[in-house]
Amino acid sequence: MTTGTTNERASGQAEHPTPPDVTPVIRAVAMPADTNPAGDIFGGWLMSQMDLAAGSVAARRARTRCATVTVEGMTFLSPVYVGDEVSLYANLVSEGRTSMRIKVEAWRRYREEEAVNKVTEAIFTFVALGKDRRPTPLPQANTGDRVK
Helix, strand or coil: CCCCCHHHHHHCCCCCCCCCCCCCCEEEECCHHHECCCCCECHHHHHHHHHHHHHHHHHHHHCCCEEEEEEECCCCCCCCCCCCEEEEEEEEEEECCCEEEEEEEEEEECCCCCCEEEEEEEEEEEEEECCCCCECCCCCCCHHHCCC
């Protein structure tokens, strides 16, 4: 007999009970307008939520406008369904002169349950932009600039 939750059985993924021990950058509820023809949430919707979370971290660090340059290693581990709460955790992994690499993890929670499981993760690279919309150096880092 299976003892997993409805979500675990539906997704085929074992529950992962430990999302990052920080406040999510974004929490969103997946809505019917975000679905594909099969009724699951579009991967593109999830990726856009992740880009927003990474962009928030990038803008706080750079203290200026930032643009997404690349997304690395996105693998969808399980689907997101209408009504699921999606929590997005993001942290600065590394930085260069004008760019930042930000890891984002997406976790889902079925509305009526407390159990969560990781949906996907990826590394987003952003570049800081000046008023001329060209790459600009990051300001000197202060320990308070780091978003965890």
